[in-house]
Amino acid sequence: MPKLTIDDRTIEVPAGTTVIQAAEKLGIYIPRYCYHPGLSIAGSCRMCLVEVEKAPKLQIACYTFVTDGMVVRTTTEKVTIARQAILEFLLANHPLDCPVCDQAGECKLQEFYMQFGQYDSTLLENKLKKHKAMPIGPHIMLDSERCILCSRCVRFVDEVTKTHELGIFNRGDHSELLPVKGVTVDNAYSGCLADVCPVGALTDRDFRFKVRVWYLDKTESVCHGCARGCNIEIHSNRRRTHHNDGRLIARLKPRFNGEVNHHWMCDTGRYSYKSIESDDRLVQPLVRLTGKGQEKSDWTLALAQIDEQVTHQVGRSGVAAAAVIATPALSNEELWAARGLFLQGMKIEKIAHRCTPDPNGVEDSLLRKTDTFPNSFGANLIIGQPHTADPTVDTILEAAAAGKIKTMFVIGGGLLERYSTDLLREKLRNVETLIAIQTHRSVLTEMATVALPMTSFAEMDGSICNFEGRVQRYNQAMPPVGQSRPLLDTLADLANRWELKTAPRQPENCFAELAQNAGYFAGLSYETLGDGGVNPSRRSATAATT
């Protein structure tokens, strides 16, 4: 393996590594615009110029491969002067848009200009005018004046999505990034264009002027849009509540995980955050008293009602006429607590998690999966495997329609995407005591004897297993909406009322209990899961071979 020296520090890297990658391993950050680890190398921006000993000129770090005995210097005066000159070129036609540009605050031009700027302008010519504020797709706004022609976006649509919508047209300083004539940039991953753009040329239309990026707080999370479980960051606006239309979550951004989603995420997942603070969230417990309609209630009364109604109904019609639907939209911890309460505590055998597939589920070779539940793998492990009955949601619904089920708990979302409102209304008609613990208002909460609001994934810590079985953690990004409470608390309160064993209320402790009891999760904890998650099936496979 070649051994090279960068800034007087030596490192051995495999052959075929570029200087920029070797420097990154040493923790030396070389400024770059066109280089992106998820795309091919263009070498067009010239920002990463470094001094290589015995080379006559400065070399670009992104496309210079390491050789044995190479000596690289990244901070010499020659390099600094070169970067200043490069920035002067890049900014020659760049408009002074920073006050209105959404990229301001996370713009690489701003960042590197602070380090290598000339500060005194030597420009005599006028700036070229190009297209401004040009919507090129449902999610992306183009400002070609701001573009520095690094071609990251062109390579993204050529190599990652293979949809080829963008190109650089014309020559010289009239070169301009534009969509191909008559084409809109509406591929399923178009939101990533705003991420790869190092400047403000491609910005997100959804995020446009909502809130300045420096007000945002970042929380590491996992997308709940499908079984892929893309690693994401939730950017929330907690400090200036009058921005972002008064909502907390401003945007979702992909977070690099080489095992799951690399640098990308799909548009469906990216804009799925809107449902978290949507107007149809269930924000208050609802209770239907005998002989009256459904009324808004409080937690004490609602829990007392569940206690009374369920005890009464189960006493009358028996445990065999009780069923639970716990959808795979729930976290491992929530499913574990539900299993503990319903299966082990109340001895309800009919506990279902498997549904018919979402008809809207799309699959492609990049990220999207047909299964739009985030935790089907975990639900199968926790609810499905331990007992043989394992009914599906369909069989439960059929049994309910046949009048064999009198008490039913419906916990977690995702059912409405699979079953129509009319179908659910028809099937659940004969259920006498329906307890819905839901995030959103729907036919389920409408029909419920008692409906309880629960937190969504952004309001709660937890862990889910993606389709490969990778266990990944997500973190709380905002306080619970309205009066909604974490499901773990609700289930523990119910268990206390019925004097059954409770699962821990803290997700971390609940996961520890799960790890002790379920073999798949053995030896795992929130600490060992870390930011990127762990795949125990892969770990055991490697352990078996070695």
Added chain:
Amino acid sequence: MGTVRVIHVSERRRTLTFWERTYLLEVFRGLVLTARHFFVNLWRHSLWLVGVKSGPPGAATFQYPEVRRPQSPRLRTLHRLAKRPDGTPRCVACMMCETVCPAFCIKIVAEEVDDSSIEKRPKSFDIDIGRCVFCGFCVEACPEDAIRMDTGITEIGALSRDGMVLNIETLLSLPPKSERGDKPVDFLQQQLVQ
């Protein structure tokens, strides 16, 4: 280590002399002092009135509110939002002033404009004068020279806390001191009218 100097402060008051303790004589001496100032000022004002004396007349008392102290042109007074020649606000809602404000008294909500040469403008722009510390950072941070503190208005009051929050219409309507001249603006009156 240097030596520590301890200063003893006497708590005892000075003992009055016999004449001071008689009181009446001291009252008379005070009257003499006041009368001397009165007559000296009377003399100076008279000379100033007939044009013999130049510069300020007599004692430097301003007959507020009819007469006001001259303001330095650099004085930071009540904010205003500058307009473009076409009357639209210069502000582009970049949030620089809101970010830099140490008193958190500026609240801006941005909106989009169809004109691609402007793109962004403030939908609302509120300054809570009750919280403002008149540091002038907002003026310094503004990249568009849109917020200025040159109205010359220093008398700011309202009958409620909400009244101290100036909205975008008020801020845009305030003229700079250079246009207004010495004509006073009764700020409270203006607030009440709204």
